[in-house]
Amino acid sequence: MVETKRRHHMALRVGVIGGGQLARMMIAPAVELGLDIRVLAEGEGMSAGLAATAVGDYRDLDVVRAFARDVDVVTFDHEHVPQDVLRALVAEGVAVHPGPDALRFAQDKLDMRARLAELGIPQPDWAPVRSARELQDFLDAHDGRGVVKTPRGGYDGKGVRVVGDPGEAADWLDGLADGEALLVEELVPFVRELAQQVARRPSGQVASYPVVETVQRDGVCAEVIAPAPHAVERLTEVAEEIGVRIAEGLGVTGMLAVELFQTDDDRILVNELAMRPHNSGHWSQDGAVTGQFEQHLRAVADLPLGSTAPRSPWSVMINILGGPSEGSLGDRFESAMAAYPEAKIHTYGKDPRPGRKVGHVNVSGEELDDVVYTARAAASHFD
Template structure:
């Protein structure tokens, strides 16, 4: 019998699940937030993912539910589980991607290396944290932030007064040590409900203005120790929180050669887009295999190097599709993936993957191909 997979959220991650779902013989259905979203080709319903009745109506005809994002409220998720719906990842795991304070506390229980941190609910508490950590801190809103939103580097407690003013009774912000790091890495793990896990190679991510701009797979210069530690961290988190599907662990590599966990994502992730064309099993296929409880595929790279470059913003005039021909003609080795989104400054509207034997050539080609769309 064909497995019917329901995806809540109609963004580009759901869009990129469509092709592997077809290839795996899965029936993919999407609950989109609005008409005309990226995954409109598979959208069978449009509605508010925060409304329990809407979500219940959507999941009535699916066998398993997964997500394009982590924003579905816990009360909705737990109601679905109580109804007997298979939800992957489940609410017990997803809470650690939804609330950064909850995540930090759980990682501490697991003994996972991470920056020093504390909840702070007023400027005085934040100032004390700053004073205890060299005169600076990173402040984050625990819920809802992404792509640099909800994150602020501060040198004085009063610099987050507007966020403190918006806190409800009993809420707090997250203050973190301002880590001195040499680069950012990401480790991806896939895990099935029964516990089977596979680890992808650790990759280097390049951020610009808080947004992932490039990914190099595998991470250049990552020796056996870095690879081993990153994989061990990822596997311990996946097992410790019981995640099902894809898990992305964002890491800092510090200047004193430590790896510290920055954030978690429990879905396909920007740091794994390279795997669509650069790994034996891409992350979107792997996520579907995992949530449908199918045997996991090999995560090994197909080529020595793969570079992913995001297309951010798009052309100022005309549609993204108008640039396809020139990009394809000039860079026939580049694999182009677009999201069906209208261009907007800083918006992720697509990405380019290039594989090859020489890193310098692969980086140049990926950047040049992506630049044709800007």
């Protein structure tokens, strides 16, 4: 094993920075693997509070350093820990997975686009823009439309605008500091969105999951179908090849999710990256031999990776977005469980709020239409 310190007579201690639902869903597999999981939460009452051993600001080096002192390997619930904090940990001998050299490509979309171009990975046309003139030039070259993104901090549709005129991004352009730029991309004529997940250990072993189809609503993932329907063998091969090339080319350790566009002329283009468990992989908790949360822990602890084979021909994940307008999520459990005992319901310990991800439902089975219907019906109990 490399990097992580093997501890005799004691469990390997995995520290997760971030107390959201992704950290929460690492708790059960950590216990089953015999790992000691600890969480640095941003505040009291976070989703992963069951394993929170510290509360503090992940941007504060002293806070993160103190947390890391009591674990054997550090990993993440999100990609927002600053580079200077990450690099200080690495300089002090802390095992960090994914490391800062990889994580920066999930933190900065301009860096990501430039690096993927160097690797020859297919992606939309793109450019950095610092002025209305530069943005207009890009729009003129791409049929008058483009997707403008803030390079850092955007997720779930935030920090993304489809524009046809530079004035629609004027506030972002005016807010740029010296040396900063926005990212503009071509408006891709896609027929659907896909996601490819790959796990990679520090020692190099790689495991790929089946490519899945994702359905977005208002910029937020609403449904995932695994595997992607009507995915011909060549498409699955290309998606897996892209995922593995990125994982190896960027030096990712842990789970990597590659969000993809399938275009109307059957190209596969990379949209965005996430270096952690990802919404597109929640189906695997119940639908694959090894769920993504267990796989992430195996990978960052440099343990042998598990099988990614599906347990059933089809699995569908439906996000519970917002939650009930009246009452609590808990009030809806009994009716959903009674009506659809085959559904696996996961909640995040969050209060309902419009648009907020508060849980998800997984259903697996033999017939796709039946699986989709059951998953949607079970999730509807939480509306």
